[in-house]
Amino acid sequence: MISGLYQGQDGDSRLELRIDVDGARPTGRVSGDLFSVAGATTSYFGSFVVTSPAVRAEGDETRVDGHGTFTFDTPATFGTAATFGTAATEVSVTLTGTTGTATVAGRTYRLAFASPYFRSVLLEQDTVAGAVPFVAYDTGTLPGPTGLTARELSVIGAFREAGVDLTTAPPGVIPVEGSEADLAWDDAELHHAMTQQFSLLSDAPAWRVWLLVASKHVAGYRGIMFDYNDAHQRQGSAVFYDAIRGDTPQAQRAQLRTYVHELGHAFNLLHSWQKNLGTPPQPLGPGGGFGDLSWMNYVQNYQPGGEPAYWAAFPFQFTDVELVHLRHGFYRDVAMGANAFGTGAAEVAPFEQPVEDHSGLRLELRAKDGFGFGEPVVVELKLSTAPSAGGEPRTTHGHLHPDTEFTQVCITQPSGRTVLYRPMMRHCVDTSRDIRLDSGNPAMYRSAYIGHGRDGHYFQQPGEYQVRAQYVAADGSRIVSPACLVRVRYPVGGDDHRVAELMLGEEQGRLFSLLGSDSPALRAGNAALDELIDRYAGHPLTVYARMVKGLNAEREFKALTADKRLRIRPPDPKQGIEQLTEVSRDASIDNITLNMVMRRLARAEARQGDLDRANAVMDRMVATFEAKGVNPIVMGQIRRQADLTKAALSAEA
Incomplete structure (x- = not known):
């Protein structure tokens, strides 16, 4: 040989x-x-x-x-x-x-x-105290494909079978300072953890990657790839023990898949149904990619047959196309910290409507009439039953937000160039709650900040932009929205120019993506937002700085120290209330964001010890949306949401 x-x-x-x-x-x-x-x-x-x-x-x-x-x-x-x-x-x-x-x-x-291996990569793995890292799974324990060779398979073994020698640095355990700490991580805390504590983090391409075994994510995800939006991406991932824990064979099997899946992203492997979005684009496998028997597919979305069919046929390996990439992809397309995820360049062709569409689903994008120069661009996504469905209900998954990447957004800029919005972090959702769209629940809505992502700011100049979205349904159907016009206005006076400069910094964009952060790596961005609040308090765009600062103050913030101990900064409800109260009174905030802000404001009031004021905020939220003329079905959902928030805050108090 x-x-x-x-x-x-x-x-x-x-x-x-x-x-x-x-x-x-x-x-x-x-x-x-x-x-x-x-x-x-x-x-x-x-x-x-x-x-x-x-x-x-x-x-x-x-x-x-x-x-x-x-x-x-x-x-x-x-x-x-x-x-x-x-x-x-x-x-x-x-x-x-x-x-x-x-x-x-x-x-x-x-x-x-x-x-004998084609490439060698050093893995540094740290585990937060209380989480238990995965070791190995015997592939013969549960039924699988006929002829499968049973073996004890670890994460290292899975990559070595693909021809990549994954070696490990001494593992670390991160103790938690203080008792009864909330160990649910959000994106800002995870971003801070890697930028501060990955000892091998580099501003140059290198064959090394960091994996954090954390307790849980605030949104319940199983895993996430840190995709820090600078020139050196794909250097770290996290898996969340609480979502994948268990000693049963089924749990151990799922843990193995989650670890390999997240590390696969660090090697620049896309999800199976997204390969056509790479540069150069790759042909999709069967079922629009959902038929791939790959570590990079989602088990529950496998076509045909879903999770049972996937495990019955999965040989615990990468596909042939993925194998070629891992072994022979050009250096900068594979090495961590080199080319950005999925591309060597972000330009794509605008999404086109399918020639035939019998899905019975309709996707729409909405945006306000105009955005100030430097204003965070937020769009509303609406998925509903299409008129062609004839009133028949439709069932699909609820992952409409582009951060989970079942929905992609493309932006045609004033120059005519079309780019793909790529979120700063990749959230992997291994479970999909079915959503039934019918007369009682005719649509689902999500609000998405698309102004900044892994490629930086997408709306950096005044003019007209055409924005389209594509939703990949549970059966693999690709639902494309009509184009949505986004207008970015020209600045009028000196204040507009200065405010735009303060809003369009790279660190500020990351803070908007993360909804605030304590990270020293974003100190300059936080200083710019503070300057906005102090010097331009009356400017319309300052509301966004208040929102980011208020949301960050209202929550706790986890930070890893230099000696790899976990310290938790407690919430600052007073600061949160001061900033979020101003935001809640601003009519320029979109409805979905306003809903989130008011619920977080209520939580800050409750943490301040005033449950009556917290309940009053929820009553004001209901009244605000009633005055806006929100449709009755959505209004009913808002009332239920307010009641649930009151009950949760009361129980917490």
């Missing part, structure tokens, strides 16, 4: 070569990464892949050659040739080309065998 990783150097050029023509699940490819060596430093130069190499025996040697595709511009395609001795411990590789980049043309590398 000759497959594996080979390394060597020719002068100032170093080559890491991956031969994948025999052994376990060979993909029939040869690929390599090239690095330039200058003194004591090494820099990435480029990558190549040979998709159909010729393999032939020549006496005691094996020769592999073919034409490679390179990442860097070349006037001609290079040829590659590798010759293996009988021991396969030393390889001669020649990169040739009649024209092309002189740095690599005509090079001959003497390579030594380095590993």
